[in-house]
Amino acid sequence: MAPDVTTADPADDVKVPAPAGRGRSPFGRFLRWDVLVGVLLVLVFIGGSAGSPGFASIDNLSFALGDLGEIALIALAMTMLVVAAEVDLSVASVLGLSSALVGALWDAGWAIETIIPLVIVVGAVCGLVNGLLVTRLGLPSLAVTIGTLALYRGLAYVVLGDRAIAEFPQQYADLAVGDVPGTPIPYPVMLFVVLAAVTGVVLHATGFGRSLFAIGAQEEAALFAGIRVKRIKLILFVLSGTVAAFAGVVYTLRYGSARADNGVGLELAVIAAVLLGGVDFDGGKGTLGGVIAGVLLIGLLRNLLMLNDVSTEIQSIVTGLLLIISVITPRLVAAAGQRRRSPSPTSSSTPPES
Amino acid sequence: MSAVTAGRSTRGVVDLVFRARELSIVAALAVLVAVTAGVNGNFLSGQGMKDILLNASILVLLAVGQSVVVITRNIDLSVGSVVGLVAFTVGDFLAADHGRGIVFAVVLGVAVGALCGLVNGLLVSFGRVPALVVTLGTLYVIQGLDHFIAHGRQINAVDLPPALLSLGNGTVLGVPYLPVIAVVAMLAVGYYLRSYPSGRDFYAIGSSPEAAGLAGIPVRRRVMGAYLFSGALAGLAGVLWLSRFGTVVADAANGWELQVVSAVVVGGVAITGGVGTVYGAALGALLLTTITSALVVLKVNPFWQQAITGALLLLAISVDRLLALRVARVLRRRNARHGS
Numbered sequence: 001m002a003p004d005v006t007t008a009d010p011a012d013d014v015k016v017p018a019p020a021g022r023g024r025s026p027f028g029r030f031l032r033w034d035v036l037v038g039v040l041l042v043l044v045f046i047g048g049s050a051g052s053p054g055f056a057s058i059d060n061l062s063f064a065l066g067d068l069g070e071i072a073l074i075a076l077a078m079t080m081l082v083v084a085a086e087v088d089l090s091v092a093s094v095l096g097l098s099s100a101l102v103g104a105l106w107d108a109g110w111a112i113e114t115i116i117p118l119v120i121v122v123g124a125v126c127g128l129v130n131g132l133l134v135t136r137l138g139l140p141s142l143a144v145t146i147g148t149l150a151l152y153r154g155l156a157y158v159v160l161g162d163r164a165i166a167e168f169p170q171q172y173a174d175l176a177v178g179d180v181p182g183t184p185i186p187y188p189v190m191l192f193v194v195l196a197a198v199t200g201v202v203l204h205a206t207g208f209g210r211s212l213f214a215i216g217a218q219e220e221a222a223l224f225a226g227i228r229v230k231r232i233k234l235i236l237f238v239l240s241g242t243v244a245a246f247a248g249v250v251y252t253l254r255y256g257s258a259r260a261d262n263g264v265g266l267e268l269a270v271i272a273a274v275l276l277g278g279v280d281f282d283g284g285k286g287t288l289g290g291v292i293a294g295v296l297l298i299g300l301l302r303n304l305l306m307l308n309d310v311s312t313e314i315q316s317i318v319t320g321l322l323l324i325i326s327v328i329t330p331r332l333v334a335a336a337g338q339r340r341r342s343p344s345p346t347s348s349s350t351p352p353e354s
Numbered sequence: 355m356s357a358v359t360a361g362r363s364t365r366g367v368v369d370l371v372f373r374a375r376e377l378s379i380v381a382a383l384a385v386l387v388a389v390t391a392g393v394n395g396n397f398l399s400g401q402g403m404k405d406i407l408l409n410a411s412i413l414v415l416l417a418v419g420q421s422v423v424v425i426t427r428n429i430d431l432s433v434g435s436v437v438g439l440v441a442f443t444v445g446d447f448l449a450a451d452h453g454r455g456i457v458f459a460v461v462l463g464v465a466v467g468a469l470c471g472l473v474n475g476l477l478v479s480f481g482r483v484p485a486l487v488v489t490l491g492t493l494y495v496i497q498g499l500d501h502f503i504a505h506g507r508q509i510n511a512v513d514l515p516p517a518l519l520s521l522g523n524g525t526v527l528g529v530p531y532l533p534v535i536a537v538v539a540m541l542a543v544g545y546y547l548r549s550y551p552s553g554r555d556f557y558a559i560g561s562s563p564e565a566a567g568l569a570g571i572p573v574r575r576r577v578m579g580a581y582l583f584s585g586a587l588a589g590l591a592g593v594l595w596l597s598r599f600g601t602v603v604a605d606a607a608n609g610w611e612l613q614v615v616s617a618v619v620v621g622g623v624a625i626t627g628g629v630g631t632v633y634g635a636a637l638g639a640l641l642l643t644t645i646t647s648a649l650v651v652l653k654v655n656p657f658w659q660q661a662i663t664g665a666l667l668l669l670a671i672s673v674d675r676l677l678a679l680r681v682a683r684v685l686r687r688r689n690a691r692h693g694s
Contacts, residue, residue: 087486133668137675142429142486143625146612147667154661161657260657265609268490281484313501320494327483327491335482 033278033330034290041297048304055307058184066177068299069188069254070095070247070263072292074270075277076192076199077240079291081141082274083203084236085216085283086134089145091244092266093152094126096259098248100156103165103258112172116249123245124238126152131237135230141237149267156260165258176253188250200288208232216283272319273298276326298322375622375630375674379637383644390648397651404530408522408598410643411532412437412591414636416610417617418540419587421635422547423580424618427560427627428478428485430581433588434610435496436470440592441602442500445509448518456517463593464586470496471585475578493611504604511600522597532594536636539587544632556580560627616663617642620670642666 049056074091081088098119105115126148133144180190203209214222215229223229252258277294279286298319305315391398416433423430440463447462448454470492477488511519521531547553555576558566567573596602615625621638623630642663649659 133672137672139671139675140625143619143671144668146615146619147664147671149612149664150616150660150667151664154658154664157657158655158661268494271487271490272494275487281487311502313498315498316494316501317498320491320496320498323494324477324483324488324491327487328477328481331482 033326034287034293036329037277037290037293037297037326041293041300044297044300044304048300048307052304052307055304060303060307062179062184062186062189064299064303065189066186066254067303068295069186069192070251071266071269071273071299072192072295073188073195073247073250074240074244074266075273075291075295076195076288077236077243078270078274079277079279079286079288080199080203080212081236081240082271082279082281083216083283083286084212084233085219086141086233086236087145087271087281088127088130088141088237088240088244089267089271090126090130090148090152091240091247091270092263093149093156094123094241094244095248095251095263095266096261097126097152097156097159098123098245099252099258099262100160100260102249102252103163104159106168106258107165112168119249120242120245123248124242126245127238127241128234130241131234134237135234153260153264160258160260162260166256168253168256172253173256176250188254196288196292203288212236213284216280216285218284269298269319272323276322278326278330281327294326376634376637378673379621379634379641383637383641386641386644386648390651394651397648402647402651406640406644406647407533408530409647410640411530411536412594412598413610413613413617413639413643414533414536415539415587415591415594416614417621417635417639418536418543418632419584420614421618421621421623421630421632422543422556423485423584424615424623424625425547425556425560425627425630426577426580427563428577428580429489429615429625430471430474430584431486431489431611431615432470432474432492432496433584433591433614434607434612435493435500436467436585436588437592437595437607437610438605439470439496439500439503440466440589441596441606442504442509442604444593445514445596445602446503448515449509449513452515455515456521459515459518459596460590460593463596464589467589467592468582468586470588471582474585475581478581479574479577497605497608501604506604508604509596509600509602514596514600518593518597519600522594522600532598535590535594539590540632540636547632552576557628560629562628613642614639616667620667622670622674624674638670 045056054060074095078088078091101119101122102115105118106112130141130145130148133139133148134141175187177186179186203212211222211227211232214225214227215232219229248262251262255262273295274286274291275281275294276298277286277289277291279291301318301322302315305318387397396402416437420430420433443466444459444463448459474485474489474492477483477492478485481488524531526534547556555566555571558569558571559573559576563573592607595606599606617639618630618635619625619638620641621630621634621636623635645662645666646659649656649662654662
């Protein structure tokens, strides 16, 4: 009955599979977007060090990295989702819900050691709800997670209202802002490095990772190739919720303040970083290295602009422009390459997918 | 259910389910209004109804524009920032130059909005970039631009021409102007999409962009047109926002993009394109606004509002999906029987 199942799926919008790296000229290999982002990152770093005194100082970089913590953590799970051609817009709301829960439970006298695991389980359940709606009902993840974005944020307000709970004991705050002893590296950054290494291996060196790319490139083909598409997507959504809840704990302790509106709009920053890192929003393409470079580029650029007293408005404009440029440049390059190879004017009738 | 019970009436059932989207929203609205009015009689008072209509009009305008974009299997997340930018810049202009009238305000607002839509449309249709990413980018850029221009200032009602303010709060034959404008826009767009060949193109593109292109539909131009239109309506909505509230800060309509998308999706426009009507989208917007008002009247803890809105959106898309699956099953069974 497998064909019946698939006809009931929303897979009627089957995408044309992206030609993966095939037939690319040696020159094109160096023009890969994620490599360009890496180069840009190095340029920003060199330019920043030369132009702004204090930018390259250990203190500033440590602060800038710590400030990126939550975005970077969530971006790891988001990368896997987007590679599999799904998206989770509810992550910032899960972060807020988790922050509100930490505050409310702490206020009720619970121990942090009990609160943290509980909150992470709640995050996993949030992810599970997203995943079940997407996989069991076959709903588009964009629509589902716009709904849960409002739902989870609303629950955060239900839990904590507009109160702010501060007064967390110092030893817990140290976990979020303190440095690993003897190094200038904040704990969350250390954690990110470990998780990023794990994610990188899973995504690029295991069968699970390959199946994500397969699902993103052509879901039906992946299904017929024996990949358990629905189960894998469910796992990804649960992961995404779990990581977002954990990021909520880090966020709460780092700012020493639990609020229902913590991290509003953060989902856009995460998606911006993932796409800037060269992950194709249509799925099936991207590298974790590119995403990490994208996260760092956005973070360092914002830090640099801040050091130079450039207003947050301009920072937001720069983020937006970077995002647009990051999606349009690879396509322009690809289009230019295609035109060079096939000068026939009839190419307009075939859909030249990225 | 056996094949015997799924008898002659299947066609009627199927047709009804296809049309049920608007009907079910109307039914939900009716139940909501009846229950709320039963608990609190003030809900149906003239002032209460007027407030709902005024609040809904701006959302309806945005939802009409958004549904044209969503029907082509795209999305426009930048509408909230466009409303904010237009409300502020037009307000700023009118406050600085008292000689300018209401027509000028509307033209300026629509022009600014259309310009934003033009940028979105060019990037999406000619850059062939995913719409979600492009409009997320322009959301940031337009919002930043708005804050940059505003620079922490705010527009006050006393600085605005009285004619503009009376547009937002005045009535014609007892009906406020804003809902009239929204309904006219909805009817015009609904008629165009349904009755003009170029209007049908939007559905064809949403169902299958490749097939539409092969069938000779100017896909890029239509998508471009959808964004231009959505931007222009967002511009108009920005002017109406200014006229309704008078006092405007830079982040006026921050976050509205999700409300608009919610309204469209609740209204039965499929996010995967090709399906839905602007009437449904407008009803969705009216339903969302009415729920908000009803929660206030019923003295529901305001903290629950957002959660309820989200749950409702999930319920709407789930029910829609289950109905679609059931219809598909009924159709398949019927076809199988006819084939044998």
